[in-house]
Structures are given as structure tokens and as C-alpha cells.
Amino acid sequence: MSGRREEILDAALDIADEHGLEAVSMRALADRVGVTPMALYRHVKDKSALLDGMIGRLLTALLPARTPEDQTWEERLGALGHACREVTRRHPWAAHLLFSRPAVTPDAVRAVDIVYTALIDAGVPESQVPRLERLVSTFVIGFAASEASGRFSPGTLDPRSRRGQLPDEELPGHRRLAPYLDLPVDLTAEFEADLEDIRALIRAAAGRP
Amino acid sequence: MSGRREEILDAALDIADEHGLEAVSMRALADRVGVTPMALYRHVKDKSALLDGMIGRLLTALLPARTPEDQTWEERLGALGHACREVTRRHPWAAHLLFSRPAVTPDAVRAVDIVYTALIDAGVPESQVPRLERLVSTFVIGFAASEASGRFSPGTLDPRSRRGQLPDEELPGHRRLAPYLDLPVDLTAEFEADLEDIRALIRAAAGRP
């Protein structure tokens, strides 16, 4: 009931957005809410429960208000994927939490269901649907987490110097691809291309019963 | 040089394996090494540098001693994927670190190069290779991280009660798939099937220049 809990979670979201997840301490959060640290424990069991609550709120924002019936399964999958990436772009700290906290909240289950129905509509054999749902969600969350935590853009090191740590003969692939490795990457376009490849993978799975 | 640093990193690995990553504190580590906490700082700049060093040591173990020439690209990709999953099964705490620390160590670059050459050998257009490398590694690391952190096996909640939080009409996908959702999953077989789907995705990319 009492919106106090939501108020607390939102304050925690604000702190994380402004100063990063590690700045979310019970004391800082309490300050923000205008209360003593121990008062938070009336509304939140634990610090880990606090984190759960935070991603819970994000998941709610991620879901479409109403599942639109007039979209193809391709569009619905793409929309959910982009929504997920959008959330982690807005809240980079959230990315790796999505991996550690299993999908047990109602909203998370709802998201899984959207993927299930999309795969069913695509014609995937029912026995394969759970596996492909895990495949798709793993990739989407993984992409978002990689982007948010900088795995895709390794710091300030440019490709040349990164490669330079090793003798060139040991890295035949890098040598061959040198012209492409120095280009900047458009991660939005890349994500779209990846999604299209995944859709093709799904179509292939639908084609072999 | 002095192998003291390696000794420290290995002690840290042991602690993480035995009691989880959160048990790796400077004090606990110092105890294990038989030294004062501050002594560690002679060999390791930071706690975060310590973590970097730990995953560095794991990555070394992940790589094949010598890239075998007599394997198809499919086999090489599969071997690397399984090695990655094996590492995170042995050291579950390492999974999410793989996401947060970019691939800048020599061994990490070497691993990337193995994927590059596999994709080139598969006939993927060179302009597409970097993107597909990111796709493949994102999925593999994502799978490993999901498995290690329990995202694939949501706690003790069985599927029925998980689903029970919401009215059945809101979860048409879950209702349709009910018979399959209660089955136990063999994640090893699933990973293999996923890898095969990814290989097919690569072949498709190779087929359209």
C-alpha cells in the first residue's frame, strides 16, 4: 500500500542515475528521503531487497502499456528489445543487475510471456520456445550490459595500441581486419542488425519441426 | 617480476572459489597470504586492480595452449565457447566481472582474435566480422553469466507458483507452454543447441555478401 516504499525506491533510482550505483548507500538514501538510515528498514528488508525493488521499478517502465495486437511478432520482439536497451542506456548501472536478479517479479514474468507468444506466433515448435526465449533474452540483456559497462568500447585505448601489446603474427585476425577495426561503431545500427539476425535464427527454428 | 603478485592473485582466486567474491577483502586476502593488509598494496594498486588481475589469470586458463590448425571453424568456436562456460562454472563469481572489465589484456585480445579468424574462415564478409564477434561473445558470456548467477533457474520458486502471481489470462504464452515449463532443463545440451543455432546464423551471414 503506502506509497512510502515507492518513494524510497524512486529516491534510490535518482541517486543511482546521478552518482552511480555505488553511491546508493543506506545513509545517502536516508538523507535523500529526509529520514534516519534505520527508518528505511521498515519499508525494505535488506539492501539486496532494495536493489531488487529498484530493478522491479525499471522493469515496469520497460513493458508496453498494452500488448498491441496489430503488430507482427518481429515488431513486438524488436520493440521489447529496444525498450530493454533504452532502459540500460538511461540507467547504465542497472545493466548488470538484470543478470544477477532472476526474473521472478510479476513484470519480469510478463516480459517473458511477450517473448513466448512472439516465438509461438513465429511458428517455433512449442518444445523449443523456452530455450529460444532464454537465447533471445540472454543476447538482449548481454548487449545492453556490454554497452552500458563499456565492454564494447575498451576505454581510451585505441585499437592500434590495444593490438600493440602482442606481436602481429599472433593476431592474424586483427591484421586482416585492421581497416575495419579502426572505424567507429554505430551501436544502434549494430543492435538493429543483430536483432534481424536473431529473427532469421527464429525463422529457421520455425522451419524445422 | 617476483611471483609474489601471482601468489597473491591465486590466493584471491582461492578465497573467491571457496566463499564467493564478496569474501575477497583485503584483510581476508592478507590473512591468507600471511601478511598485513597494507602489504598487498605493494603488489596491487587497488582493489579494482586486484579484480582485474584475477580475471586476467582466468582468461589465461581459458585459452587453448596452441591454436590447432586441424579443426574446422565450427569446432574452434565451440571449443572457445565451452571453455568460457567451463571457467564460469568453476568460478561462478567471475561471470559478471567478464562483463564489466573490457577485453584489453593480451589474453583477452588473443581470444577475440580466435573468433575473428573463425568468422573469416567461415566466409563472413570482413566488414561484418567485428559485429558478429561482438554478437557471439555477448551471447556466450551472457549465457555463462546467466547460468552462474541463477538467472536461468529462478530460485526455489517452481514455475507454477512463479506464474501464480498473475492471472492466467495475462500470460497466454505461459499457459500454452505449461507442459514444457515444468520440465527440468539440461543447460549443457541447451548451450550446445544454442551454439549450433549461432553457427547457422554465421553461415547465413557468410552466404550474403
Place this chain on the structure above:
DNA sequence: GCTCATGGGTCTACAGTGTAGACGTATACG
């Protein structure tokens, strides 16, 4: 042989963390 730098280690101290436990108070209901 004496000096001096250097690598490795110790001790103390500080500011920060999550949270258990006891205590207070204000509102709502019998």
C-alpha cells in the same frame, strides 16, 4: 667498509559501510 637507495612489510588511523536492538511517538480502532 660505509653509505644509500630500493623493495617489501608493519602499525595506526580515518571515513565509510550494512544492520541488530532497544526505545519513542502518533494515529486508528476496540
Place this chain on the structure above:
DNA sequence: CGTATACGTCTACACTGTAGACCCATGAGC
């Protein structure tokens, strides 16, 4: 009225990472 319940405060404890000063053994150069 009394009493339960929800909410909040205060204190205290056992941790955390790490800055700063100090110590001592080794080996190189004069």
C-alpha cells in the same frame, strides 16, 4: 479510555578500503 500498529530515532558493532608514517634487509657504488 486503552492498546495495537506503523513509522521513526539513537546507539553500537563489526566490517570495509586505504592514506601516511615508519622499519628493516638486501645489494650497488664509492
